[in-house]
Structures are given as C-alpha cells and as structure tokens.
Amino acid sequence: MQMTRRMKNADAKQHVADKLGIGLSDLTDAAVMGELRADKNLGTVYSSMGSFKGMEAKRNVAEVLGIEINSLERFRKRYRA
DSSP states (O other), X not given: OTTTSOOOHHHHHHXXXXXXXXXXXXXXXXXXXXXXXXXXXXXXXXXXXXXXXXXXXXHHHHXXXXXXXXXXXXXXXXXXX
16 A cells, blocks of 8 residues: 555555454454455465465455555466467
C-alpha cells in the first residue's frame, strides 16, 4: 500500500485493516490474522494442509485488498499463454 498508493505507513495499515474489517491492533495479532486468513480463504505464510500458498495466496490477498501485486502481475503475463 505504501508503494502502490503512495501512503504513509500508518495510513497503509489503517487502509488494510479497514479492507479486512478488523481493528488496527489486530493486524499484528497472529491468532486473529490466522482466523481471518482461514475465514477469507486468503492462504497462509507457511504451507499447511488445505490452505493456499505462494502465488495463489497473493492472488487472493490482491483481490480482497483491491490492489495489484507486481510479482503476481509478472507471473500472470509469463504464464498466460
């Protein structure tokens, strides 16, 4: 958010928290974020059974936040044939 929308760190965090429907302090709470990732089917940082990982997780995050992720866009261009 800081790079794509030219937001300051605090504004970027608040924007993400608003998009996810959680409080600002919940962004750093591992338990809350774990539940949120499972509920919104976002995937996890670490691979686990039944959860999205890697590019698939990035795609889900980009969709929920309404942003473009450069590595994801490059991946799409490379493998869209």
